[in-house]
Amino acid sequence: MTGASRGIGAATSVALARAGVRHVLMHYNSYKEGADETLQKVREAGADGELLCADLANISGIHGLVQELGSRTLEIDFLVNNAGALIRRANLVEFPEDLFDEVMNLNVKSVWQITQAVVPGMCRRRSGVIVNISSIAGRNGGSLGATVYASAKAAVSAMTRGMARELAPQGIRVNALSPGAVDNHFHQVFSTRQMLASAVASTPAGRLGNNEEMADVIVFMCSDASRFLYGQTIELNGGMYMV
Numbered sequence: 706m707t708g709a710s711r712g713i714g715a716a717t718s719v720a721l722a723r724a725g726v727r728h729v730l731m732h733y734n735s736y737k738e739g740a741d742e743t744l745q746k747v748r749e750a751g752a753d754g755e756l757l758c759a760d761l762a763n764i765s766g767i768h769g770l771v772q773e774l775g776s777r778t779l780e781i782d783f784l785v786n787n788a789g790a791l792i793r794r795a796n797l798v799e800f801p802e803d804l805f806d807e808v809m810n811l812n813v814k815s816v817w818q819i820t821q822a823v824v825p826g827m828c829r830r831r832s833g834v835i836v837n838i839s840s841i842a843g844r845n846g847g848s849l850g851a852t853v854y855a856s857a858k859a860a861v862s863a864m865t866r867g868m869a870r871e872l873a874p875q876g877i878r879v880n881a882l883s884p885g886a887v888d889n890h891f892h893q894v895f896s897t898r899q900m901l902a903s904a905v906a907s908t909p910a911g912r913l914g915n916n917e918e919m920a921d922v923i924v925f926m927c928s929d930a931s932r933f934l935y936g937q938t939i940e941l942n943g944g945m946y947m948v
Contacts, residue, residue, distance in 0.1 A: 706718050706721075706729060706730065706731050706732065706785045706787060707732040707761065707785070707786055707787050707788035707815065707819065708732065708733070708734075708787040708788030708789065709729075709731035709732055709733055709740060709743050709756075709787070710731075710733035710734070710736040710737070710738075710739035710740040710743060711736060711739045711743075711889070711890050712887075712889040712890050712891060712916055713787055713838065713884065713887065713889070713916050713919045713920060713923075714731075714743075714785070714787040714788070715739065715742075715743040715746075715916070716916035716917050716919065716920035717785060717787065717919070717920040717923045717924070718731050718743050718746075718747055718754070719743065719746045719747055719750055719920070720917070720920040720921060720923070720924045721752075721783070721923075721924060721927065722746075722747040722748075722750035722751060722752035722754070723750045723751070724924050724927075724928070726752055726782075726783065727752055727753065728752060728753050728754065728755075728779065729747050729752055729753075729754040729755075730754070730755050730757065730779065730781070731743060731744065731747070731754055731755065731756050731757070732756075732757045732758070732759060732761075732770060732788065733756060733757075733758055734758065734759065734760050734761065734762075734766075734788070735760075737758070740756050740758075741756070744756055757770060757773055757774075759773075761788050761810065761811050761815040762790075762792065762807040762808075762810050762811040763807070763810060764810055764814070767810060767814060767815050767818050767819070768818075770815075770819065771818055771819060771821075771822045774819070774822045774823065775822055780826050780830065781823050781826060781827070781833070782827075782832070782833055782834065783833070783834045783835075783836070783927045784819070784820065784823045784833070784834070784835045784836070785835075785836045785838070785923060785927075786815070786816040786819060786820065786835070786836070786837045786838060786861075787838045788811060788815060789811055789812040789838060789840075789857075789858070790811060790812075790854075790891065790895075791808070791850075791851055791854045791891075791895045792804060792807050792808055792811065792854075794849070794850025794851060794895065795850055796849070796850055797852065800852075800853065804853075805853055808853045808854055808857055809853070809857055811857075812854065812857035812858060812860075812861065813857045813860045813861060813864070816837055816861055816864065817864065820835060820868065823835075824872065824877065827872075827875070827876075827877050828872075828875045828877070830876075831875060831876035831877075832876045832877070833876070833877040833878075834877070834878050834879075834926070834927045835868065835872075835877065835878070835879040835880075836879075836880055836881065836882060836923050836926050836927060837861050837862075837864065837865045837868075837879070837880075837881040837882075838861070838881065838882055838883075838884070839858045839859075839861045839862045839865070839881045839882065839883040839938055840854075840855070840858040840861075840883055840884060841883055841884065841885045841886075841940065841942050841945065841946055842854060842855035842858050843855055843856075843857075843858035843859035843860075843861065843862050843883065844859075844883070844940075844946060845946075848896075848900065851895075858883075861881060862881055862883065862938045865879055865880060865881040865936060865937075865938060866936045866938075868936075869935045869936030870936060873935050873936075878931070878932070878934065878935055879935070879936065880926050880931070880934055880935065880936065880937045880938070880939065881937070881938040881939070882919065882922055882923055882926065882938070882939050882941060883938050883939065883940045883941065883942070883946075884914060884919050884941055884942065885904070885908065885914060885940070885941065885942020885943060885945045885946065886901060886904035886905075886908070886913050886914065886942070886945070887913060887914040887915060887916065887919060888901075888913040888914065888915055889915070889916050892913075901913060904945070907945055908942065908943040908944060908945045909943060909944030909945070909947065910943030910944055911943075912943065913943075914941065914942065914943060918941065919941060922939060922941055926939070
């Protein structure tokens, strides 16, 4: 699980532990306190767990995490590529190249390279599940200043379909979750209350989603209940995309 110190990643780590996953390997970047709290909740749910620290917005951080995964004998049955962020909003003409690279590293390249590191073991066992986290922004282009992030999430959805087609014959299922507006730290940082109010007004369910609702669907996607689900990006947004 990447990005497990808060939000959807933290909620999913705990939900997987409650669903019977015995060992949860959790990545975080800078929020050690949150990662420690997630680990504690995972253990309270009856599982064991470990924390791995890496800055996935930088290629050196991606390589470091990949090397760490390669050095372990632990077999990974479920991979949830959750780490992602806008990093910061910027308009087209003001968008610096280094920010472009950071957004793409964090949201796209980390998904690709971490999956590359994990898939060989899944292929040997001819089983495994990969869930990538996309976003409704990949469908609608995102809000002002989020075009590159939206493009990255669209890439994640396309990558999911390609991975699913390639890996299905190896017994590996790949799908994606595309959250809409979720009331969590991501939007506390990157959205105003006015923006969130507008999102609520556009949502037939009449409210924002929450981390636990996202986690429940990810657990379903990892479970045998979704055994015939391949290459899908599930839109989970209270009906916003339907509109």
